[in-house]
Amino acid sequence: MDSLNPRMNFTQPRPQNDFYELSGTPSAQQSQVLMLGEQLQSSIGYYVSCEFLIGTQILETRDGILAKVGTNFLTLYQPNLERYIVCDLYALKFITIYNSTTVPSLNR
Numbered sequence: 001m002d003s004l005n006p007r008m009n010f011t012q013p014r015p016q017n018d019f020y021e022l023s024g025t026p027s028a029q030q031s032q033v034l035m036l037g038e039q040l041q042s043s044i045g046y047y048v049s050c051e052f053l054i055g056t057q058i059l060e061t062r063d064g065i066l067a068k069v070g071t072n073f074l075t076l077y078q079p080n081l082e083r084y085i086v087c088d089l090y091a092l093k094f095i096t097i098y099n100s101t102t103v104p105s106l107n108r
Helices: 026-040
Strands: 047-055 056-069 072-078 083-088 092-097
Touching: 026 056, 047 072, 047 083, 056 083
Parallel strands: none
Antiparallel strands: 047 056, 047 092, 056 072, 072 083
């Protein structure tokens, strides 16, 4: 992941509210997000395609290299556009993880 923007340092120590360090008992929805977040941690650096439910009927797709996973968000880096996108884990419905750390040639 050396190609990521050097100004964005994702190796800093985790904040106290990271999903590994929640205080108290999480709700059922928080627990599901925690498990998803833990699963996504192992995919950091890989190219992903995320589908988010907007409202009740609209699926919005965002693609990029998975750069960070937090308590209730994930950050994608879009190398072609040289930008980062922070996404809501609660709205995430589907995620495709490619076996690639660069933008794959997608045959859609």
